[in-house]
Amino acid sequence: MKIIKNQKINETVYIETLENGMKIIVIPKKNTKKKYVIWSTKFGSIDNNFIDPTTNKEIKVPDGVAHYLEHKMFENENGVDSLYKMMALGLDANAYTTNDHTAYLFGCTDNFYEGLDELMDFVQHPYFTDENVEKERGIIGQEIGRYDDEPGWKLYVNAMDCLYKNNPIKLDIAGTVESIAKITKEVLYSCYNTFYHPTNMVMCISGNFEAEKIIEEVKNRLLPREKMEEIKRIYPIEPKGINKKEKEANMGINMPMFMIGYKDELEEDKVKEDLAIQIIFNSLLGKSSKVYQELYNEGLLQTSLDSSYEYSKTYAHALIAGESTNPKKVYEKIKETIANEEISKEDFERSKKKIYGDLVSEYNDVENIGRMYLSDAIKDVNSMEYIDKIDDISIEYVNEILRKLFKENESIISIVK
Amino acid sequence: MNNSVISTEGFKTNLYAIFLTVPLNKKEVTINSLIPAVLRRGTEKYPNQLEINKKLEEMYGASFNCGVDKMGDYQVLKFYMENLSNKYLPEKQNAVEFLKELVFNPLIENDGFKKEYVEQEKENIKRIIESRKDNKSQYSLDRCIEEMFEGEMYGIYKFGNVDDLEKINEKNLYEQYKKIIKEARIDCFSCGEEVEKIEIPIERSKQEQVKCELQEHNIKNKEIKEPMDVSQGKLIIGLVTPDKPKSVVSVYNTVLGGGANSKLFQNVREKASLAYTAGSSYVRRKNVIFIKTGIETANYDKAVEIIKQQLEDMKNGNITDDEFNSAKQLIIANLNLIPESQEDLISYYFDQKLYDENLKLEDYIANIEKVTKEDIIDLAKDVKLDTIYFLHGQERSEA
Numbered sequence: 001m002k003i004i005k006n007q008k009i010n011e012t013v014y015i016e017t018l019e020n021g022m023k024i025i026v027i028p029k030k031n032t033k034k035k036y037v038i039w040s041t042k043f044g045s046i047d048n049n050f051i052d053p054t055t056n057k058e059i060k061v062p063d064g065v066a067h068y069l070e071h072k073m074f075e076n077e078n079g080v081d082s083l084y085k086m087m088a089l090g091l092d093a094n095a096y097t098t099n100d101h102t103a104y105l106f107g108c109t110d111n112f113y114e115g116l117d118e119l120m121d122f123v124q125h126p127y128f129t130d131e132n133v134e135k136e137r138g139i140i141g142q143e144i145g146r147y148d149d150e151p152g153w154k155l156y157v158n159a160m161d162c163l164y165k166n167n168p169i170k171l172d173i174a175g176t177v178e179s180i181a182k183i184t185k186e187v188l189y190s191c192y193n194t195f196y197h198p199t200n201m202v203m204c205i206s207g208n209f210e211a212e213k214i215i216e217e218v219k220n221r222l223l224p225r226e227k228m229e230e231i232k233r234i235y236p237i238e239p240k241g242i243n244k245k246e247k248e249a250n251m252g253i254n255m256p257m258f259m260i261g262y263k264d265e266l267e268e269d270k271v272k273e274d275l276a277i278q279i280i281f282n283s284l285l286g287k288s289s290k291v292y293q294e295l296y297n298e299g300l301l302q303t304s305l306d307s308s309y310e311y312s313k314t315y316a317h318a319l320i321a322g323e324s325t326n327p328k329k330v331y332e333k334i335k336e337t338i339a340n341e342e343i344s345k346e347d348f349e350r351s352k353k354k355i356y357g358d359l360v361s362e363y364n365d366v367e368n369i370g371r372m373y374l375s376d377a378i379k380d381v382n383s384m385e386y387i388d389k390i391d392d393i394s395i396e397y398v399n400e401i402l403r404k405l406f407k408e409n410e411s412i413i414s415i416v417k
Numbered sequence: 418m419n420n421s422v423i424s425t426e427g428f429k430t431n432l433y434a435i436f437l438t439v440p441l442n443k444k445e446v447t448i449n450s451l452i453p454a455v456l457r458r459g460t461e462k463y464p465n466q467l468e469i470n471k472k473l474e475e476m477y478g479a480s481f482n483c484g485v486d487k488m489g490d491y492q493v494l495k496f497y498m499e500n501l502s503n504k505y506l507p508e509k510q511n512a513v514e515f516l517k518e519l520v521f522n523p524l525i526e527n528d529g530f531k532k533e534y535v536e537q538e539k540e541n542i543k544r545i546i547e548s549r550k551d552n553k554s555q556y557s558l559d560r561c562i563e564e565m566f567e568g569e570m571y572g573i574y575k576f577g578n579v580d581d582l583e584k585i586n587e588k589n590l591y592e593q594y595k596k597i598i599k600e601a602r603i604d605c606f607s608c609g610e611e612v613e614k615i616e617i618p619i620e621r622s623k624q625e626q627v628k629c630e631l632q633e634h635n636i637k638n639k640e641i642k643e644p645m646d647v648s649q650g651k652l653i654i655g656l657v658t659p660d661k662p663k664s665v666v667s668v669y670n671t672v673l674g675g676g677a678n679s680k681l682f683q684n685v686r687e688k689a690s691l692a693y694t695a696g697s698s699y700v701r702r703k704n705v706i707f708i709k710t711g712i713e714t715a716n717y718d719k720a721v722e723i724i725k726q727q728l729e730d731m732k733n734g735n736i737t738d739d740e741f742n743s744a745k746q747l748i749i750a751n752l753n754l755i756p757e758s759q760e761d762l763i764s765y766y767f768d769q770k771l772y773d774e775n776l777k778l779e780d781y782i783a784n785i786e787k788v789t790k791e792d793i794i795d796l797a798k799d800v801k802l803d804t805i806y807f808l809h810g811q812e813r814s815e816a
Contacts, residue, residue: 009429009505031427034757081687087677088743090750109753138690145649146693146711149553252646254548288470296466297533302541325544350474357478360429360505365757 001211004384009360013373013384014211020225021199024218025377026211027369035112035207036366038105038374039123042202043069043195045175046099046168046314051232052194058234061191062182063168064140064175067097069188071136073104075127082122091115099169100312101378107367112207113217120221126192128185137180144174151251155416158247159259159319162412165243166236169315197228204374206366235314240265241410248415255302258327259414260334264309264316264405271385274309275393276401277318278355281307283347284337285320291337300324300333312379318405327415338406348395359387419770420605420614423762431502431609432759433516436767437494437601440629441570446492447542447577448585448593453483453494454538455590459524459531469519476510477501481519488771489702490570490629494597496520497760502610513607513615521598521618529587530594539582546576550645553808557651558707561806564641565655569632571703602627604767608759631704639804650809652720654708656697656728659799663701664784665792669800670699670706671744672736672793673727678743680727681708689723691716702772706800714809721805731797734790741790752782 002015014026043066052059073095074082086093086106093106093115104123106115147153160170174180205214242263266273285292287304295301306321324330362368362383376383439449463469473479479500486493498516503509524531550556559574566572598619605615636657658666674681674697685695695710712720730736755761755778769775776784 029427032757034754081677084677084683084743088739088746090743090746092750092754107754108750109757110750135690139686139693142649142691142693142711142713145713148648151551253551255544255551282474286470286474288467288474290467293465293467297537299537299540302544350471353476354474354478357476357501360501361478361499363429 001215004382006384006387009363009387011363011384013382014215015382016215018198018219018222020222020227021197022222023202023377024215025202025204025373026209026214027204027206027366027373028209028211029206029366029369030208032208032366033109034107034366035109035205035209036105036107036370037116037119037203037205038103038370039119039203040101040103040201040374040378041195042100042200042378043102043191044098044100045171045173046235047195047233048168049234050194051234052190053229053231054193059190061187062175063171063179064173065183065187065191066102067174068136068140068180068183069191070095070097070102071140072128072133072188073126074122075132076122076125077127082118086115086118089114089118093119097173099173100314101375103374105370116217116221120218123196124223126189126196128188130185133183133185133188140174140180141177144172144177144180147172147174151253151257151416154249154251155257155259155321155414158249158416159261159412159414162244162247162414163242163261163263163317164315165239167238167315168235194231198222198225199228200231202374202377204370204377206369206373238314242412244412245410246413246415248417250417253417255323256325256327256415256417257323258321258330258416260320260331261412261414262318262405262409264311264318266401266404268401270311270316270379271381271389272393272397273401274311275355275386275390276398277309277405279348279351279393279398280343280402280406281320282351282354283343284341285334286351288350291333295330295333300326300330327413331413335411338402343395343398343402345395348398352390352393356387356390359390419603420616421607421766422612422614423606423608423759423766424612425609425756425759425762428609428759429501429505430499430759431512431607431612432763433498433513433608433612433615434606434763434767435496435516435520435615436604437597438488438491438604438627438771439597439601440627441487441490441492441573443573445593446573446575447581448590449492449494449597450485450576451535451538451542451585451590452594452597453485453496454541455530455534456496456519456523457481457483458534458538460518461522461524462518464524472515476512476515477506479510479512479515481516485575487571487573487575488768489700490632491771492575494601504610513613517615517618523594525591526587529591532587535585535587535590539585542576543579543582546574546579553645553647553651554709554711557653557806557808558709560641560643560808561653561655561707561804564639564806565637565705565804566634567637569634570629571632600627602771604770606763606767608763634704636801637804641804642807642809645808645810647808647810649711650714650717650807652708652710652712652717653806654721654724654802655804655806656706656708657801657803658699658704658706659796660704661796661799662784665788665796666704666706667699667701667748667785668741668744668788669731669793669796670697671748672740673697673706673731674708675744676747678740678747680730680740681710681724684723684727685710685720689719691720691723702768705803714811717807717809725802728797728800728802731793731800734794736790736793741793745785745788748785749782752778752785
């Protein structure tokens, strides 16, 4: 077992990879009654083409399968729905699907082990029938409809369409009404057998636990599975550079929304790069920046810009989102700032202090901790690296990233009106 | 003065809050909602947002938040400051001083607020009000409340209205601010480890008791359909609950629509596959329950019928032990989570103080445990349907 201790924030992380290939991460927290567990498979909306490791055959599945599978996992042969069973125990249980993983989780103060029994039982026992697969189609159809009315979602999907030519990150996670029409129980079983194998799964647990003990508890609930080779996923080849410069959608909203994006093709330590990008965004465009104040005073921005950096094994990009009556004008101003400014020593030091505070605050809540370690683990990152590495970031490195990722790179903009 | 300390362990941060509370009032709602927006623009010591934000970042990422809220028939101006607790700070920071500076020591020019800030914030509030329709879920709920509480205090929108903005200037806004500081009820909270009490730096000559009695509500029997360009219709139904113990209404609401085991979720979503979301929420301080669901426009009649059937079933005592027990479990589980969030702790105790109940969390939980199924059925007989509101698009013709 790997044990990582951090004196500064007084936290310890235990990481164990089991014989069957499953990874378990435990972050113990004293002084809290809340317990949280999240169990995930590296199977998301972008994994629609792969080689089945048992037959060596290439398989293509309809868009939206990972999400459809998530909905159907709660089904049991005895007719009891596991989600409702967990909620009846007073657990805050849920599941979600992203572009690169599917996760099942619950938080609680009481009945943790009853919940763990149920969680580990239903995730290891799929039960799909023609009828129960059919029943879900209407519900997921409504969920897709809800996304269609969501301007923020449209904004994001269009930004991805501008950045990427082929990468399936630009597809809707839940698929389309047309694509989900093709999903059958056979498709679900095939994906389940491939992706819901321990070698492809990670579990994170946080709360008042002893690491060895809780790992033993998890092991006792795991069913034996035959060894499996790593799954080969087939992704379309993504050409260098952006797909298109801009995309606009009209949804009849009063305050237009925009998202500016930079595609990241650099080969960097992603944690260090992430920290450098946070420093850049905070210094140049954050609430304490000159540009933000000017945009605010001119009435072009009402709330602060929401900047982020997203990366996985198949994509990486930096995004700047906001709302403005005149998104194009804000875009010009941001481009101009990025082209002409360098990060000053003063801004650099202050931004580092702020980011340190943000990183420490993440450890307030076991749910937040669990989610953070899980989503980082999917990318083969251990979240503690952030606090360890922030002291090592130099101003020279930050300005180098500013030049390579932003100054010498083409940007895109997605607008929803 | 109500200043409380809530001690917590295990958090990396401390949270401080100052709440100014006044009765909702149609004439003053807009001008009041402008006060936090202008205060956060500048203080005597930190005259602009640039200086304020730099200071917050220098404090290792402290954060300041403010806004307006509607709590029952009250309008509450809220101010929060969160910062790392001393253990994790390389150098000590004075968060309380800074919060007090922001609320009680604004930037003043010529006996008024800074004109530029007031004009900009008027414009911002105007845009917020005009953009209400952008968030369809929130908008449909707000509209249902407006219709159901037409002519009553609770029907007032928390940001007020655009017409009032014209009359507001830097001088009369400052006068209103001084009045609020003097006359509003003030509650302060300090939550965390080794936190200091917040002492208000002003003299309060008139210690008025800000109190409003629950306003009488007459059943409206409205059915409103509002067309808009949406692909999914939003159905909101307002119910009036009788003046019975809130613990009983709380369990009733949770059996009806509080989670995946509730009647609404099971029947509207699982059995009829009409919706992705279907549930209800209870506004304790107004004795109302709002049912919310998103459906195809064409399924309106079907959905309303199923919902009415659930209300009928509860009246007739068709509540299984599972439904009843899981509802209680869910409420208690949620109450047990309150101490896990500093913001929730402050909200809980503020609500208890404002309504003079001062119930400890464990007593609150004990009350829920005492509720019986008979209590629920008894209550169900007096629950009345008040207003049905439907925000809908064109009926889709299936190709």
